[in-house]
Amino acid sequence: MSTPLLVTAAPTITENPPQIDYWLLSPMLVVFGAAVIGVLVEAFVPAARRRAVQLGLALAAVAAAFVLSILIVGALPADGPGETLAFGSVAVDRVSVFLQGSVLVLGFVSLLLIAENRRGESAFAAQAAAVPGSEEEREHVMAGSQHTEVYPLVLFALLGMQLFPAANDFLTMFVALEVMSLPLYLLCGLARRRRLFSQEAAVKYFLLGAFSSAFFLFGIAMVYGYAGSVNFAEVAAAVREGGGPLFADGGGRPLLLLGIGLIAVGLLFKVGAVPFHNWKPDVYQGAPTPITALMASCTLVAAFGALLRVFYVPFGGSAADWAPMLWVVAILTMVLAAVVAVTQRDIKRLLAYSSVVHAGFVLTAVVAASPEGLAGAMFYLAAYGFTTIGAFAVVTLVRTHENGPEAGELSQWAGLGRTSPLLAGALALFLLAFAGIPLTSGFIGKFAVFEAAMAAGAAPLVVVGVLSSAVTAFFYVRIIVLMFFADPAETGPTVVRAGLFTGSAIAIGVAATFLLGVYPTPVLDHLLPQPGTEQGESLVATAEGSAG
């Protein structure tokens, strides 16, 4: 990347009003606009038609934003990584557009799950404000009330997720973090069944999320003190030069390291790495399953996108400092989460711990601190997102009895392969992908991240990763064996017929898991630097240049 672009990235105070390239921001603006219109819809459209209008609006906005992202990535200059906008606060480069595109596609599929409505019954509470078990709640259920606010809330969350990995200064990133998190806290508490459980999860998520945000914000203050700026380009420059204007003598190192540590805590909490993972099982289990799918896919993509940008761009110059810390966290994550997952008896908790282990695998690619690591992590996240949405979609269909709640207890899933072979087959494919079996997307993803870590000299980390994979494979395969080879339990679950929306979500999950496993080349080629060409250099610059 040429230096001039890096320099202009820093905000300069001029007398002219700033020129903002709204075209490059359009994917976010479309989602934002639709969310605002959604709020107005709540106020002005009659209740009977609200759901249809909100759903149509949300799907159309996400699809349009995705198309715009595609157009933008096509229009990005071939020789450079991209541009920064709005006083250098937002980076539009190949990495951020890919992550935004992933968030949008995965968000679209999650929206399909959220929209599933079975005889007027969705996954969400009829009236969230009513006390669980009260007469008022019963009246709302009988009246068929619905919370169509869910759709604008999801759109706001998606907006935050789009901005989070594209932020080019710490304050923008913090704002994005909150825009993303606040709607999610709310959405987690809206489950239709086991409402107290769901509300407990929401409160826990909120409290711990606020706690981690405090760490994050405190870390930002430290880094600002060190570098004299929150802009990524300037922080990166300060790190390279050994200190900002205040610390020209180089005495600011403790401030920087403390800042890196505290910011890392905030980000590692969002991706759910051990020991910041405790919220995940509880929240994933308590939240309405479609929201769990949204969090497990889109939030993970966005959070890792931000994590990658923070560690590669502003702190890229001090990789030697933070790499040992990430080693420790990655090993803790891969080992502890895999071990705890072994004795889980609830499918949603199991998938939550599985998500924690996967976060550990992606961290090995972050440690690599190379373009290959970046590409591997991004591929992994996109591939894992499709698979995990599919898996949670399957969970929504298996109920304890007709019109009953979801049958989370794994022992009830025995013999499902005989009664519903298609559904069990789809889940088996997802589990095999989680385990990283060849011809599924999970294999390619694991190969890519481990290869990157290996090339970066992190062989011990790869060994731990492979051992952890073996442990996780054990419990994935155990579920498959349980479904296909065990006799159906007497109190076996009832499988409800997949509606159009849920069916499409599962079908998309199966197709993506299979296609990305059999023919991942187009995606990998898009992400990986081409050997022997200039692009090899320019992708390194993409990471750096996003500062510029």
Place this chain on the structure above:
Amino acid sequence: MAVSELTLAAEQHAHAVTTEASGAVLENSWLLIALPLVGAAILLLGGRRTNSWGHWLAVALPLASFGWAVAALLHMLGAPPEERSYAVPVYTWFSVGGFDAEVSLLLDPLSISFALLITGVGSLIHIYSVGYMAHDDRRRRFFAYLNLFVAAMLVLVLADNYALLFLGWEGVGLASYLLIGFWQHKDSAAVAAKKAFLVNRVGDMGLLIAIMLMFTTFGTVAFHDVFGAAGEAGQGLMTAIGLLLLLGACGKSAQLPLQSWLLDAMEGPTPVSALIHAATMVTAGVYLIVRSGAVFEAAPAAQLTVAIVGAATLLAGAIIGCAKDDIKKALAGSTMSQIGYMTMAAGLGPIGYAAAIAHLITHGFFKAGLFLGAGSVMHGMNDEVDMRRYGGLRGAMPVTFATFGLGYLAIIGFPLLSGWWTKEGIIAAAFESGGAAGMVFGAAALLGAGLTAFYMTRVMIMTFFGKRRWADDAHPHESPASMTVPMIVLAVGSVALGAALVFGYRFAAFLEPAIGAPEHHHAFSMATMLTSWPSLAALGLMVLGVATAWFMYGRREVARTAPRAGLVTAAARNELYGNAINEGLLMRPGQQVARALAAFDTSVVDGLVNGIGTSVRDSSRGLRGAQTGFARTYALTMLFGAAIVVATLAVRI
């Protein structure tokens, strides 16, 4: 072109240089595989909606593949012989870091010959199945599996590396398993499918280990690289690889000692027996050995073993064929025996490769024709398979009789028909390979020729001649045109194909760029073919076999139930006690060993594994304790975590 010129030319281009395919036909030859695969996918995923037209789609797609293969052949013939080997890159599976996983095909004279056989005979059998399976409720599924088989078999023969070959190898195994057990309501079918599956596992394991050995030795599994480096590896290692490849071939091609599944596999619908268990899949072992010629050239001991296994199987199969009363099992014994011929020829080295492949092709035609004929007979006889309940069917089924008869003449080696040309080639190659071994192999081949004539004449007489021994409710009738037309086409092939291939060395010369040329061709002319002593001996033994069968079954009345048998017949009826031997030699001691191992396993290995498992589980339970559900505990954990993070960074100050 004069024969001598062709021979000379062939020697000059003994090894073709593989170039990247060009032109629309060759570049897109992945379509050969894709077309039937799409068919299988549509039929399996389309569900009942495709019931009414699905089978026609399933017929059309392999036919289209056949058309494409013919076009590819014509392209190939347009190039000079030394350039007739094309690499067809299909796609890069993935390429990460320094590692490229490429999927590409190899189109050369050997693979195109197989592709033509698979799609050609395969299409005919698809057409036949339209009539044969007309009344089956699950016809759509049957055609889906057939298409799947064709696709997998094409992957097997078109792969340019062992990994992809193995994928096809497992694919045909899966299709074979599904089709043997197609009538799963019959217990015997389900058991036979399971048996085929298990026996094939043994062979597959051998192939898999061979592939792993190649990868560790050469760092690659691509044909080109492995064959190029085969001469440099150690003799012992190459022998091990060769023997393991042979084990794989034995499983798939039903050669001793892994032959036992093939006779039981006749539980599958007859078109399946014709396509998979006679014409194509069971010849995959021969393909593997011929394709891996360079490996066996570097391992003479393994090569000799191949020939010995082939010779033993050709006799064993023929003896079994002599005693079976079930028409399909008699033909299955014959298949074993004929593949034994091919394996033996493949074990002779370059001198036998062309003969093996030529016999494989003609056998594909006449054996498929014989099986389809048997299916046609069964179709008219209420699915009766016992030949002692047939007799005198030639009047009731004239077309079946004529086509079956031509196949019969071809397989016994009636002069100038297909089987004669190619079998003579193998016998001649065996004798010319020289030494005592060559004499023994040649003698086995001659003896096999006599036995073939005997058991096939027996089948012919018991089915079509003599008195009617039909069941009371049998009303034999000729089959519909969809069944007889493929039989007629195959009969034409049985008559003429051998001459077309062998005469003037056409086929051998065509194959040479792919499989290498022998040091010298045996002298060839019609005169020598008719007057050399091995061919005269073969002719004599053939006549003797026919005459013996005639005296035993044509002159005498055939009993409706099998008479008490002497020692030899009883042994043959029991498949030479192959199952008992398996049971006594492998299963029982295996069970003993398994029990001993199990004891060791429970006390030592399990102790260890369980120890690890238990400790993982216990630590899992312990760690679960940390997940209290209280937000305050979680916040405290986070604080500790933050302390760890900051501490690991603080050491860098």
